[in-house]
Amino acid sequence: MDISFILILALAAGAMFLMTSRTRKQQREAQNFRANLAPGQEVMTGSGMFGTIVDVDEEADVITIESTPGNQSRWLRAAIAKLVEPPVAAEEEADETSDEDAAYGSADPDAGTTSGDVDDLVVPDDLSGLTDGGSDKDRGRRDDGTDTK
Numbered sequence: 001m002d003i004s005f006i007l008i009l010a011l012a013a014g015a016m017f018l019m020t021s022r023t024r025k026q027q028r029e030a031q032n033f034r035a036n037l038a039p040g041q042e043v044m045t046g047s048g049m050f051g052t053i054v055d056v057d058e059e060a061d062v063i064t065i066e067s068t069p070g071n072q073s074r075w076l077r078a079a080i081a082k083l084v085e086p087p088v089a090a091e092e093e094a095d096e097t098s099d100e101d102a103a104y105g106s107a108d109p110d111a112g113t114t115s116g117d118v119d120d121l122v123v124p125d126d127l128s129g130l131t132d133g134g135s136d137k138d139r140g141r142r143d144d145g146t147d148t149k
Contacts, residue, residue: 037063040052
């Protein structure tokens with residue numbers, strides 16, 4: 001056998017191993033996630049339905065979800081896609097952003113642009129106002145130097 005053929009086979013075997021190991025790891029994580037589902041957790045199904053887990057039937061592998069108060073539906077455990085993160089993290093992120101915005105808005109006007117300068121900004125409707133006048137001699141010329149007439 002040729003050495004290049006053996007090398008190609010080794011590379012193919014290595015690639016197959018890497019792909020299958022990632023897939024097995026993802027399947028293991030999904031299995032652990034679904035095995036640890038408990039009542040009271042906010043979840044989203046694979047079809048996009050949000051709700052709170054009310055009951056977990058281990059024998060039938062069925063989870064009861066309450067989407068709105070009094071509206072319960074039963075789902076297979078495999079249909080649960082992910083846990084919904086609590087909104088507390090979003091509030092903390094919003095607080096950090098508002099602190100940064102406040103610091104930016106209180107900047108010295110001579111140091112850079114502040115939120116007050118946005119009102120003075122003029123945006124042209126077309127590109128004709130963006131070109132400089134140039135000389136009368138250059139007005140009849142294209143960019144490549146040829147005359148337009």
